[in-house]
Amino acid sequence: MKKFMFGLAAATMLAGAAAPVLADKTDRLVTDEYREKIAVARAEPGVAQYGAVYLDRASDRIAKLDKKLDNDKSGQAQAVAGEIDALIETARTRARIAMLKQDVEQAKAQATARTSEKLADAQAAAAQAQADATAARSEADRLKAEMRDYQLKQTQLGATLVLQDVVFETGKADLKPGAAQRLQPMAQYLQANPQVKVRIDGHTDAQGSDSYNQRLSEARAQAVRTALAGMGVAGERITAVGHGEADPVADNRNAAGRQQNRRVEVTLVGQQAASFAALR
């Protein structure tokens, strides 16, 4: 009996001593490592603010980890360590979420600003386009009106404008200063309608020699061609021909007839005079 009692006493001492022995240096290192992990996470931006609940729970579990490590025969400490790791990671994730929310809000605000900017640009462009269109319509209307005022007549070649000799200096091929201005609407029409070709026919009365009249009619037709080319109409679209006194339209025996015969005809080839007269 005495032996049994001694045995029990020895067992008692061993049991008392067992726990401190198991809480050796390795266990303390493990718990210190987890304390350090928590401290590191807490020091990271936003983690203490947004993950405090999880870090506090992790800190609470350190004691549990310590206890389990003291007598961890069944590997329970591993589960506690896993829980602490998950809590620390959740704290970090919560901080990241908070920052991401700010980022998303900021990005949305920037996207909204960009959209507004694009919208404003588009509106400005639309307004400009509308103004341009209005100006173009206005210019087209003016051009139509001026072309209508020409009172073009229909010929076999097309719609013809007759420039009387009053647009030239007497006996010369030089256009008078105001004459070129009269050709301006025609030039603009031709610029707006690049497919239309032009034929210029010069004519004189029967006074003077044939050769003189031929040269004068050619020079006057050429002068009109040069004037149109100077206003931006490509030269290859224009044909200039002199007929001298060969094609009179009135009697050369009186002054009124001769004046009618001294002319330059500018024809928009293939165009209908009626279409210009009908312009509104």
Next chain:
Amino acid sequence: MKNLLWMGLAAASLSALAMPGTAWAGDEDDARVAIAAAKAKLDAAEKAGVGGNAGDVLNRSRSVLEDANAKFRKDEDRHALVLAREADALADLASATAEMRALESERAKVAVN
């Protein structure tokens, strides 16, 4: 008197030896409650579609919870309890991870537009 002292010592030693391995009456309840709580959290996370964005973490949580249930069935209540708490923490992590990944995706989309 001497005998009484020896008997006291004997009783104390038996108690000290038995303590670490023995489950308290309340351990079973604690483990049951912890398992139920973790399961509820996991179910809620699954219902919320966390699996789509954080399936990896959710699977870890589910696996640990299965371990907890296994331990509970073997009456290893304390072990079941710590595993259930780990599963619970992992379910929290899964929800947070899913939210974070959804936000990352949203940010990328907003940045592109």
